[in-house]
Amino acid sequence: MARPPGHPPAPAGRVGLLLVNLGSPDSPDAPSVRRYLDQFLSDPRVVEIPRIIWQPILKLFVLTRRPKVSAANYAKIWDREANESPLKLITRLQSEALQGAFGPEVIVDHAMRYGSPAIGERLAALRAQGCDRICVAPLYPQYSGATTGSVLDEVFDVLRGERWMPALRTMPPYHDHPAHIAALKTGLERGLAKLDFVPDRILLSFHGMPKRTLELGDPYHCQCQKTARLLRESTGRSEAEMPIGFQSLFGRAEWLKPYTLPLLEEMAGSGFRRVAVLMPGFSADCVETLEEIAVEAREAFLAAGGTHFAALPCLNDSDEGMEMLQILLRESLAGWVGAD
Structure with missing residues (x-):
């Protein structure tokens, strides 16, 4: 019998943990940067100017000038070996380092608010692996509507069309933790x-x-x-x-x-x-x-x-950074996974 749309395949009962950061273009070139900036700067959480006023400015002026300059800046810091921006590479390394840290029932993944891997894509991947409980962890220490708020908007928009909604948690800001x-x-x-x-x-x-x-x-x-x-x-x-x-x-x-x-x-x-x-x-x-x-x-x-x-470097995937993430995420997963 065909599986109903939105129904996660067996085995169910797993927990998904999705790390989310801002994102970056797929390549350090003007066309990739233009696509990225179009998505980023079209977010009403990021630019709160009425769309009817902002979109012509964005399309006719910002996206005709800024991508070339931004692409040159990305080219300076691009990780050529991994062919990723440092942000995407580090977020992936954080996700990989956390895999298995909370037990075999917890699947750790990562996504970007803008660009790839997209939040919707990775939520679907977690559902396909049997995750009927998902914790979304925006990696912004301080809360802003333009950052954490936008991530949560996208998560809720993606899940709005699901016939079977997963249980959902979100990691709170940790500015003073x-x-x-x-x-x-x-x-x-x-x-x-x-x-x-x-x-x-x-x-x-x-x-x-x-x-x-x-x-x-x-x-x-x-x-x-x-x-x-x-x-x-x-x-x-x-x-x-x-x-x-x-x-x-x-x-x-x-x-x-x-x-x-x-x-x-x-x-x-x-x-x-x-x-x-x-x-x-x-x-x-x-x-x-x-x-x-x-x-x-x-x-x-x-x-x-x-x-x-x-x-000075950010926390990245340093020992102290990963120890901090484990503490924060374990608190957010409390009751869903064991204490050890």
Whole structure:
């Protein structure tokens, strides 16, 4: 007898764990970047301008100019051996490292919000393997409607058409989780130990968001501030020694301040010539960390009078990063899998 649509094949009773990150183009060329940016910037969670106004601007101006520039930036950091962007490669490695960590009944997979592998594709793959319970884990420490909210929108939209809906959980933001702060501290200390200089300042750079999102109630700014405060407390540093900045600005609207690039230039001009930058809002290195900070921000800082600059790595699939993920995910899977 034919199996009803949406009915997972036997054996059922498994648990699916889906790690989700932002995504990237499939190749570091303009056509691939154009497809990626079209999907990304068409998301109403990302650009909150009315569609009837924004789409002509996107199609006629943004997508005719930006892909070539962005493709060149991706080409600088592309992993040629794996033929993947660092973000996709690291997220895949995180997923592979977690396979088997929660017992044989838990199948770990990964997806990208934009580009491939798509959320719908990987949810279907988990269902096909008998997962009638699925935990979706957006790998954004701080919540924003434009990141975590968009991931959940896509998950719910995909599952909306299912005849047989799986039981669903989502991992909460972990900006202030003790395991996250401990992992950031360990990663920071390891990164600093490898430098051949002692930084005058350690800048914590978070991805920017339009100021309007804060005014409308998005908790992102507050959660970034809390992550920064807890990390300062754990390392015994003051706000002056470990300030905060916001990067990756887009468009003409005012964004969360202070902006990372002018702040770095101001540091250099004020006599703080040795600076390290940590990016605690990114779970994996990507074009924003490896090109925007490690290349562009470095050049701007040195041009402003700085002498030493380091972009410290994200948690990625490091030992402390994977230990943190296991703690967070085990909490989200509680009751679905055994305690051991």
